[in-house]
Amino acid sequence: MNTGSVTTLPRLESAGLDGWMVRLFDSIEETNLPWITALLQRCESAFGTAVVDLVPSYTTxxxxxxxxxxxxxxxxxxxTSLLTDLTPEGSSGTSQIHELPTFYHASVGPDLERVAEHTGLSVAEVIACHSQKTYRVFALGFAPGFAFMGLTAPQLECPRLDTPRKKVPVGSVAIAARQTAAYPTATPGGWNLLGRTSARLFDRKREGFSLLNVGDQVRFVPASREAFERSGGDITPMEACQ
Amino acid sequence: MTTLPQSDIAIRVLRAGPLALLQDRGRFGVRHLGVTQGGPADLYSWAWANRLAGNPWGSASLEITFGGLQLVAERDLDIAIAGADLGATLEGHPVPLWQRVRWSEGQKLTFGTPVSGLRAYLSVRGGFAAPPAMGSVACVAREQLGGFDGHGRKLADDDRLSTFKPGITAAPGITQAPPHARPDFREPPQLDLLPGAQIAEFTGRSLFDAFNTWWRVDDRADRMGVRLAGPKLQCRIRSLISEGINLGGVQVPPDGQPIVLLNDRQTIGGYPRLGALSPLSVSRLAQCLPGQEVRLVARSGESVLREYRAFLASFAS
Known part of the structure; x- marks a missing residue:
């Protein structure tokens, strides 16, 4: 992408009267995240009560x-002073690997077939491909606790639906382009649904509210229908959720 | 040990109207979770309504959009209405705005249609009482957060609303806003814009047009954002990698028509921006009806900061 600028990174850009955009990178890489979360933590302690919100995302x-x-x-x-000797958050740091039990099945993942057709993989290969990789959370947005994760394997790349669904059930596991996500609440959505996780992604009563945070690592672990149900998953088929 | 202030049913909703939302200052410290800010779209009028009702900064008020709301008091209340003139009447008599008013038990308070401005703020002395969700009662239906039920439900017919009981002493402070503090929402406003990083990427006449056009407020306007209609702005950048968006951000999608992002905006987004409106200009824009014209004025941070700090200082309790 042409950003039309020759200025070096990182740089600070005005984001209104009470905001600065710190631009650290110019492309989406999983290796960006430890730098971004390191800066976030520095800002938290250095600004103290003067910080209102810190919103990390992909490159900023x-x-x-x-x-x-x-x-x-x-x-x-x-x-600027916090940026001078910034070091990335170590792999031994706070970033943990979340394992999300996921029931991959056409009844709760109505786009499995479509993705298989688009990618030329079999359904089993789609599932294997999606569940083998450990992803990074790039950003939270769109809805409370909705984590944009990636990057998915290149062979799994798949465009969004032409027409978004009016209602995607809670826990739906989805892919679009080279990203993946799980829907924390029932919302409209245009991503390809592969299955459903029983993990409770957003809980307003829980400390920290969101299961996933920017920089976290995530794996989707295939679960049988029984294991999925046992862990609290809802097997109501997609058609019945409308 | 601190004790929670007592709250009690004070008001019954006879007719909910199109949109009445409970709003305190909003949700902060949670935007990294994808939770939007919420809070009053017109911070200025909200602050005045609370002050005139004798409430501290941050108290919850009702934000009434377009009007159409009818309420009845279930006990004697001191209230203030600031912001838009939505033709409010108390038992058929016009209610004076921007001042403290007695609303007696059994009297009906009725909001009509916009005379000037779009959003009125009703503050009751003591403040509305509701269970906070993630630190705030600000009502965001899309996120199922806030409001009187805590789950983002809009006001409905027959709802009964609680307020905190104020102390027995008379509410301190001023009871009437001076005339110069009451904006005339029919005047086309000049909105202060602090230029942002992508401003140099707008090409040809676009920068001239941005600041020399009477932009028309589109009817696609809500608490997420207000679209402005006018000449098509061209930007070398069509989209950015999604990044956090601050209040008042003026984003320009490929159709070239700017969208000013308000309190309930998505927390991240990927369109290039002209910059961001000042908080008080966001307040002013939130009072514009579709079809009204506005002007964008490029301003420096220092002068805008002085004005905003003076505003906040005058409301510090």
């Missing part, structure tokens, strides 16, 4: 600060 960190405590210039200087 949006820093929203309290404009009463800090001027944009003061915030800029603070962030």
């Amino acid at each position: 960190l949006l820093v929203v600060f309290d404009p009463v405590q800090l001027s944009p210039l003061e915030a800029q200087q603070k962030i």
Whole structure:
């Protein structure tokens, strides 16, 4: 992608009266995340009560600060100093591997066949391909706790549906382009549904609310219908969820 | 040990109207989870309504869009309505706006249709009481968060609304907003825009057009964003890798028509931006009806910061 700029990275861009966009990278790589989460943690401790929100995503960190405590210039200087000797979060750090039990089946994954057709793989190969890789959470957005993860294997690349579904059931596991996700709540959605996880992805009563956080590592673990149900999964077929 | 203030049923909803939402300041510290900010679309008028009702900063008010709401008081209440003039009447008599008013038990408070502005804020002394969801009662239906039930349900007919009981002493503070503090929402506003990183990527006449056009507020406008209609802006960048979006961000999708992002916006997005409106300009835009015209004015951070800090300081309790 042409960003039309020759300025070096990282750089700070104005994001309004109370925000700075820290642009660290210019392409989507799983290796970006340890750098972004490291900066996020530094900002958290350095800004203290002056931090309002820190929104990490793929290549950037949006820093929203309290404009009463800090001027944009003061915030800029603070962030710049935090960037000078930044080191990525170590693999032994807080980032854990989540295993999401997933029931891959046409009854809850109505696009399995379509994906197989599009990719030239068999359904079994699609499932194997999707569940063998460990993914990184790039960003949370679209809905509370909705984690954009990747990258999926190149042979699994598949476009979104032409017409999004009005309602995708809770827990649906999906792919689009080279990303994967699981729906934390029933929302509209245009991704290809492969199955369903019993993991509770978003819970407003839980400490931290979201199971998955940016930078986390995730694996989808194939589960039998029985194991899926035992762990609290809902096997109501897709058609009955509309 | 702190004790929670007592709350009690105060109001019954006779007719919910098209859109009435409970709003405190909003949800913060959770945007990295994909949870939107919420809060009053017009922060300025919301702050005034609370102040005039004798409430501290951050109290929950009702944001009434378009009007159509009818309520009856189930006990004597002190209230203030600020923001849009939606033709509110108390037992058929016009309610003065931007000042404290007594609403007696049994009286009907009725909102009509917009006379000027789009969103009115009703504050009751003591503040509305509701169970917080993720630190806020701000109602976001899409996320099933906030509101009187805690799960994002909009106001419905026959709902009974609770307020916190205020102390027995008279509410302190001013009871009327001075005339200069009451915006005239029929005037076409000049909206302060702080230029952002992609501004240099707009080509040809686009930058001239952006700041020298009377943009028309489109009818595709809600609490997520307000679309502006006018000349097509051209940008060298069609899309970005999704990144966090701040309040007031002015994004320009490939159709060249800017969208100003408000309180219930998606937390991340990937369109190039002209920049971001100041918080007070976001407030002002939130009062514009479809068809009204607005102007974008490029401003520097320092002057806008001074104004915003002065606003916040005047409301600090």
